[in-house]
Amino acid sequence: MSSGIEAQVLQPYKYGFVTDIESETVPPGLSEDVIRLISEKKGEPAWMVDWRLKAYRNWLKSPEPHWANVQYGPIDYQAISYYAAPKQRPKLDSLEQVDPKLLETFEKLGIPIEERKRLAGVAVDAVFDSVSVATTFREELKKHGVIFCAISDAIREYPELVQQYLGSVVPYNDNFFAALNSAVFTDGSFVYVPKGVRCPMELSTYFRINAESTGQFERTLIVADEGSYVSYLEGCSAPVRDENQLHAAVVELVALDRATIKYSTIQNWYPGDEEGRGGIYNFVTKRGACRGRSSKISWTQVETGSAITWKYPGCILQGDDSIGEFYSVAVTNHRQQADTGTKMIHMGKNTRSTIVSKGISAGRGQNTYRGLVKILKGAEHARNYSQCDSMLIGDRCGAHTFPYIDVRNSSAIMEHEASTSKIGEDQIFYAKQRGLSAEDAVSMIVNGFCKEVFKELPMEFAVEAQRLLGISLEGSVG
């Protein structure tokens, strides 16, 4: 490919600005006192504090995992501040009371918090550092019985629901980062869709890290009761900084009989600069439980940001005839590293799962697909289809595939396919001779490569994802 493209200047990370806002930060460090302090700030009941402390004690005992195919220096957990919130909070009644700087921030990020600017009927929960700033359309949704609010509000307002489901999919002792999250999580969204309700609009949470030396530890819990449907979107970004910031989230989904949850993520944390300085460590535990018969959970993710991604959204297919899906596009450029994939655990009869993973590596990026398909003894006639394709752009990047397949039922059918290739010079040549620039040709080929995943995204997000992909890969062709 021509050197002209090689010389192309890299477009800077667009969301790297810092909002100058006075914030209240807990001094760095983690101890039982810090956890009690966070809990107190949130006005949490006693059972919540106990649960957090239990998680913390467990975290102290558990070893940090190092099996992922990523490299990073040791993280000093005592140097992180576990709580940061913009000042002037106590109880916001309406958006007018929100600091205009915050509104401006989200405006700049393209997130409509003001309801009059309703964007195709998407309800948004905006999380800024450790707290939820605003949740739109709460009243409108309430009319349908749908609860959509910050999880800290839910703990106060719907304690029975939260207590019943929190930690039921990802227990506090699940893994090192889940334990850490359970101990210190601050905000995130809570969604409950009652029986038979089809949620009238897309729900969305936007996470923004702003403060320095903090980590973000959000927790999202979505419960879809019998026969309900909900589509949830998640987006995120952070300022450009030389330090590495930790983001350790936990997402739990519960789908009861015939319920469907569609969960889409566009992850665009700051990826660090060309030399790998700075960027977010995105160590996330996401899991959904298809508890009911014929329930369905579908994960779609577009991972373009973060210095390091460690993320395996999974489905536990407990109910008979339940369905799990995982569609993923992961892009690593410069020195980004991603170790991502999914876990599909088949327990119920006739359970089905589909995995489509597309990895794109450029620059010195390392991209790993790691997935588990486990078909247990009782999962009669379970079916899995997995496809993992990798595309390499440049000769200094890497693409790796580590699927784990464990089948214990002979009536189950499991298929896995993977391929690795580079963009063909003949393809580029063809596109160029039809008058396209090399850059456009690459973008077209890459978008075609990811089409199967993009078509799973809600429309506005699909457009956003295509644009993001273009930005992430710019300057990498050569």
Added chain:
Amino acid sequence: MTDVPDRTAPYVADFEAFARNGASGAPDWLKELREGAIGRFAELGFPTMKQEEWRFTSVAPIADQRFILAHAPGSPGPSGTPVGLPAPSDIERLCLGAGPRVVFVDGRHAPTLSTPADLVGGARAGSLAAALRTDAGGELARAHLARHARWRDSAFAALNTAFLADGAFVHVPADVTLERPLEVVFVSTGRARSEGPLVSHPRSLIVVERGARAAVVETYAALSDGVYWTNAVTEVVVGAGAWAELYRVQREGPHSFQVATTHSRQDRDSYLGLHVVTLGAALARHDIDAVLDGAGAELILNGLYLLGGAQHADHHTVIDHAQPHCASHEFFNGVLAERSHGVFTGRIIVRPGAQRTDSKQTNNNLLLSTEARADSQPQLEIYADDVKCTHGSTVGPIDQMQLYYLRSRGLTPEAARSILTYGFGAEILDRMRHPVVRDRLDRLVRERLA
């Protein structure tokens, strides 16, 4: 990571006795190698299921027992005393071809059972122990032994290296072509001592020099159904432009354990066909470590495992594309009946700069019972961009449509099932080149499936 020390201690003690007596005649380099290896074994200990490489295979049945070195110093060995040697007819029925054969009983060379190798062009096929005693053989062994096997990473390969004494030694000089396949047979008597069952550590070295052509058939078999453990290592070196085939048939006894490693290193423009058929042992683990270390090298790796009862077989293959323009094609099929458990881990590594690599890997598993279990981990690790790498893996029962078709042609369900199962295995056999060996293996597979 290290196991409780008392598991390895008896072997370290055995080694000291071995080093004092039986191995004292060895050259210095070999003594040093053995010393280093036993140290490494003690360091590593027996692997546990917590280790990624051993996630699906527990070696507790081996680690929990005390195995006695089959040829401990001072004990009467079959090479010294013809008493207790198996009958030639017993060996005869284990052989796959009609070529010259080298036979080992409990890990030691049995010259009376071997046929005199009358080979062309100065090629040699015999015992490693004998070769080590000659100057030329010693030099060759020194140049290659333990240079290819990564014993530092594996406790079992380290243990084998520590007790390195005998095994097959095949040397085909440059530009020599061997018409008939060489047969290497390792039989275990399955006899135990009062202190415990026996372990042997056969160590083989196969060197096919530049431009030479040869095929070797390696068979591991039992003469009784006693408890014993075979811990084998084979190193295969294929020179530039050479053509080599290695057939490896594992028919160990039903109560035996086998842990083995096959390491190969290929030079420029060479061809290696490695065909693995695993039928026996209660617990079997086979590591295949193939390095394509010269541009234009080609590797064909075929595997077939037929398991039943409570058998457990774990195949662990690593294909390392270290140089550009190499091709590797790997095809492993598993048929799992009753309560058997098949594990396959296949890793393809494409090193930085190994451009134009063409690598394909497939692992298919057929589950014949609800109790059978298959674990499959195909893995790609790629650090070059101009490559073509694919892998595929399937696990499933017999296809209902195929069954229906055959039944519609008037076959009974049993006959239809048996044809389809055989067909699954035949897919691998058809990829083997040597007609005589393939026919014999085909018969073995049919017997096994009947």
